Amino acid sequence: MNTLLLWDIDGTLVASGGAGMRALRTALLRTFAIDGSLEDIDFGGRTDRWIMRRIFGKFGLPATQENFTRFLDGYLAELPAELANPHARVLPGVRALLATAGARPDVAQGLLTGNAERGARTKLSHHGLWDHFPFGAFADDSEFRNELGPHALRRAHAHTGVHFSPTRTWIIGDTPHDIACARVIGANVIAVATGTHTNAELAAHSPDALLADLADAPAFWNIITPSS
Numbered sequence: 001m002n003t004l005l006l007w008d009i010d011g012t013l014v015a016s017g018g019a020g021m022r023a024l025r026t027a028l029l030r031t032f033a034i035d036g037s038l039e040d041i042d043f044g045g046r047t048d049r050w051i052m053r054r055i056f057g058k059f060g061l062p063a064t065q066e067n068f069t070r071f072l073d074g075y076l077a078e079l080p081a082e083l084a085n086p087h088a089r090v091l092p093g094v095r096a097l098l099a100t101a102g103a104r105p106d107v108a109q110g111l112l113t114g115n116a117e118r119g120a121r122t123k124l125s126h127h128g129l130w131d132h133f134p135f136g137a138f139a140d141d142s143e144f145r146n147e148l149g150p151h152a153l154r155r156a157h158a159h160t161g162v163h164f165s166p167t168r169t170w171i172i173g174d175t176p177h178d179i180a181c182a183r184v185i186g187a188n189v190i191a192v193a194t195g196t197h198t199n200a201e202l203a204a205h206s207p208d209a210l211l212a213d214l215a216d217a218p219a220f221w222n223i224i225t226p227s228s
Contacts, residue, residue, distance in 0.1 A: 003224060004164040005101055006112040006152050006187070007133070008173035009120055011044070011195025013094050014127055017087025019079060020119075024055070026082075027074030032067075034059050044196050045177025047114035047139035047148075048072065076118050083126045090127050091194050093214035098132040100217065106225075108160050111136030112152045112171055112181065114145055135159045145177050149185035170224060172214075176205045190223060 007013055010020070021038055028034050041054050052071050056063045101109045110133050113120050117138040124130040137152035149171075157163055166186035171178055174195030179202070182189035191207035192214055193199045203210055209223045 001106055001108055001160060001162050002164070002168050003107045004153075004156050004162075004169045005107060005109040005224070006136075006149075006156075006169065006171045007109065008045075008171070008175075008178050009111065009113045009115055009123060011174035012091070012172055012178075012192055013098075013129065014090055014123060015088065015194075016083060016123060017085045017089075019082035019085060019088060019123075023075050023078035023082045024051070026078045027071055028055065028059070030078075031070050031074040032059070032061060034061075045114065045145060045173070045175030047143055047145055048075075048116045048119060049139050049143040050114070050145075053143065072116060072118075076116075076122065079119060079122050080126070083123065088126065090129065091213065093217060093220070095129075096217055097214055097220060098129065100221075102132055108156055108162065108164070109133065110152060110156055110159075111138070112148055112173075112178075113137070114139050114148075114177075116140050145181050146184045149181055149187065153185065174202075176202065179205045179207050190220070 025038055036059055043051055052068060053063050061067055101107045111120060115138060117140050120138060121130055135155035137148040141151040142148055169187040170190060171182040171187050172190045174192050175197055179189050179191060188208045190209045190211060191202040192211050193202055194213050199210060214220060
């Protein structure tokens, strides 16, 4: 085992049809009695805690640990119902890639996501994908995505016993923030244009590889293991 895949969730593995934003809006109303738009807050590639801090700032709420906990609990309570919408789906090629990676003795895979761990579990369990990921790094570890990589590497080692080289570590994500996060730990990155960023926007941040989506499994594995 010498190759580590670290997957983003939203816009990379799944699309939730706006479930996250709706759950946050409902939680904001039910927890703090505030009915407001979140359209001006950039969710892409951010952590849940970062997003919540921006919401607190917008509406003048104190960014206390108590308020973070109440808001997160409220959001997670609303999320399952919001995921039950016709636009929530697994993105092209994802199921096959995760299954293949899980069967390869040379590959370990985990998560590197801005979701809180409970939110990640809820989203991926909704689509039957959670069991592919025995470890990961989450918004619970840091408010800042660029600080998540070391947590993911530490948990990968704890789970597998392998110290994965940065040159054999791949982050797969759909935003420039995923690319920046990979660079912090010296990892490679595959950018996929299945989120809100175009090929051109992602290319401007110089990922190691850029794919329109994950439907072409041979192309994906040729990037990860060119000699195979």
